[in-house]
Amino acid sequence: MEDTELVVDLRGRTIETLDDFWDAVAGPCGLPDWFGRNLDAWADTIHTRGISEAIDRHALLSVYVDRQGLFGEDRQDGQALARVFDGEQNILTVHPGETPSP
Numbered sequence: 001m002e003d004t005e006l007v008v009d010l011r012g013r014t015i016e017t018l019d020d021f022w023d024a025v026a027g028p029c030g031l032p033d034w035f036g037r038n039l040d041a042w043a044d045t046i047h048t049r050g051i052s053e054a055i056d057r058h059a060l061l062s063v064y065v066d067r068q069g070l071f072g073e074d075r076q077d078g079q080a081l082a083r084v085f086d087g088e089q090n091i092l093t094v095h096p097g098e099t100p101s102p
Contacts, residue, residue, distance in 0.1 A: 006058040030054030046090040
C-alpha cells in the first residue's frame with residue numbers, strides 16, 4: 001500500500017440512485033465485474049480491502065460529491081451510504097453544489 005490518496009471527484013455528475021453511484025465509482029476505484037453493488041460489498045471494499053487493487057494501493061480513499069440527488073436532504077439511501085465511510089481511511093465529502101441564480 002502506498003502512502004497516498006485515491007481521489008474520486010464526482011462533483012458535477014448526476015447521481016440519483018445507488019446504481020448511479022456504483023457506476024460512477026466502478027472505473028476510478030477499479031471495482032471488479034463481480035462487485036456486489038450494495039452497501040455491504042462497498043464496506044468490505046473500503047474497510048477490509050482485498051477487492052479493488054486501485055483502492056488497496058492507497059492509504060486513503062476520498063470521494064467528493066454534490067449535495068443533490070442521492071446526497072440531497074432526506075435521502076435515506078444516500079445517508080446509509082455516507083455512514084459506510086469511516087472518515088479516516090475512507091472519506092466522503094458532500095459539497096453544497098452550485099446555488100441557482102435568482
